[in-house]
Amino acid sequence: MKVLMLTSSYPIEGSPLGPFVRNVVRGLTWQGVEVGVLIYSTKRKFSSYSMDGATIYEYPYALFTSPSLHTHRGLIPSVKNSWLARLQVPGYLASTSYHLLRIVKGYDIIHAHWYLPSGFFACLLKPLHRKPVVTTAWGAEFHLPNNLLIRRMLSFVHNRSDAVVAVSKYMKDKAHEYGLNTQQMTVIPNCIDISHFSLPRKKSGKIIIGTARRLVPEKRVSDLLEAYAKLKSGGTELWILGDGPQRSRLERISKELGITQTTRFMGMVPPDDVPSYLSQIDIFVNPSVQEGMATANIEAMAAGCVVVATNGYGNDEVMTHGVDGLLYEGKNPAMLASLLSTLAADARKRMKISEKARKESTRFSFGHTARAYLLLYKANTALIERTLKKY
Structure with a gap:
């Protein structure tokens, strides 16, 4: 099985962000899953390399200005606090779409981390990549303003994902507050080494x-x-x-x-x-x-x-x-x-x-969590054929 992780946070270049996503990746590679991680980068050129048994794909999004979507420890905080980061959003959207569609061809499933922005990308481009999407809610998405626009974006991801995961029962309850049907939401907790x-x-x-x-x-x-x-x-x-x-x-x-x-x-x-x-x-x-x-x-x-x-x-x-x-x-x-x-x-x-x-x-060992995700992936492998027929 080949799984492509789409995330806006990952501990690359000495970054402290996203260690919990890395723990999931390490657990899955330990289980024999072939994992790729697609993450935006401050680098000017696309690069790929091996880390923790997975293939890391770093792609650029700001070719002519200093990358600013990393300046406030995350994409959403950066956009809130930096006008330059807001100007770089169109480039980020275009670059993420291009690299996702190019790289996902070699994978069976997309695992998006956070509903926004990764889950939104994976679901929006589903008619083009035609891959099943598993989306994990880590927490930040259900602490956003509970307004009509946010609810509609979250609902779009929730309903278009083939499987959705919350890292706690508390987060599952929070999802319900945003009007989401959480009956089919699976709880898989955080993990560590x-x-x-x-x-x-x-x-x-x-x-x-x-x-x-x-x-x-x-x-x-x-x-x-x-x-x-x-x-x-x-x-x-x-x-x-x-x-x-x-x-x-x-x-x-x-x-x-x-x-x-x-x-x-x-x-x-x-x-x-x-x-x-x-x-x-x-x-x-x-x-x-x-x-x-x-x-x-x-x-x-x-x-x-x-x-x-x-x-x-x-x-x-x-x-x-x-x-x-x-x-x-x-x-x-x-x-x-x-x-x-x-x-x-x-x-x-x-x-x-x-x-x-x-x-x-x-x-909460990464082995336990990885096994839970592996069972979820296997339960959804039948979705690969269904998804291909749907689009």
């Missing part, structure tokens, strides 16, 4: 509380700073891994709260270095109120961290409160502070939850 995060725990003499995420408003890192400032236990440090437009504001807040001496802003950490940092973090906090299913939670659990996350947003599908993690109501720094204080003062409880978390994280 468990072995990559199974490093020995490192002791520093201090209790390290940390988070790893993009510093944007919806990730609510300010709640973590406020909660940390309320901690009654000494001997702690706060590590914030990641970067983003809110960094200067968050640094200012930490100064106002008087916690700069024990708070470290690490900046963007290369993906390959994240496991080493997680092996030193005792308590990992995810204060976000916008997720599909946070891969960061699973990575932290696999690393043996005690994860404290907002209740809902797919987090309650990953962990059970009080067993292999802790959940709290989002936008509630006081409740978060209480949980952090309890954990910081109880080493035995931290150890017990840590051990349970590591065991539970194995449910």
Whole structure:
């Protein structure tokens, strides 16, 4: 079986974007599937090469100006924030269409990641490529404005795809809010390479509380700073891994709260270095109120961290409160502070939850997720003939 992944995020050129898509690719190649990945690039020329057992196809979209669709960690944020990125959209549309139709000839199925823009492209060009389309909703598409235009675009992709996947039950429910019929929607969770995060725990003499995420408003890192400032236990440090437009504001807040001496802003950490940092973090906090299913939670659990996350947003599908993690109501720094204080003062409880978390994280190995996708592909191989006859 040959599967072409169409995605707008993938960890190429040192990019931290789309590691969860890469995990699916690695799992599928491990299962013997021949995988190609089609991704737009900042390069001026088309290139193809092998990576993780898959063939990566990088194609250009801006030949005469500096590529700007990568400047804000994703296509949609870039278009929202950059006039030059908006000017480059027509070139992106034309280049994506051309390269998709050219490359897909050698593949059996198109697997589009995100309804927009990849799923839209794959479904719009279906009369020309005549291949079955599987579309995965990772989360961002169901946090867009719920207006008529967005609903119609999402509905077009949803109804024209031969199979649709949500990464959590929460995302499936969100799809329903946009008027989509989710009865035939399959839930296949995010996955990670468990072995990559199974490093020995490192002791520093201090209790390290940390988070790893993009510093944007919806990730609510300010709640973590406020909660940390309320901690009654000494001997702690706060590590914030990641970067983003809110960094200067968050640094200012930490100064106002008087916690700069024990708070470290690490900046963007290369993906390959994240496991080493997680092996030193005792308590990992995810204060976000916008997720599909946070891969960061699973990575932290696999690393043996005690994860404290907002209740809902797919987090309650990953962990059970009080067993292999802790959940709290989002936008509630006081409740978060209480949980952090309890954990910081109880080493035995931290150890017990840590051990349970590591065991539970194995449910999300890329092998398990890849097998689920492979079953979905095989269930839809009959669609190849049906699709060819339809157009």
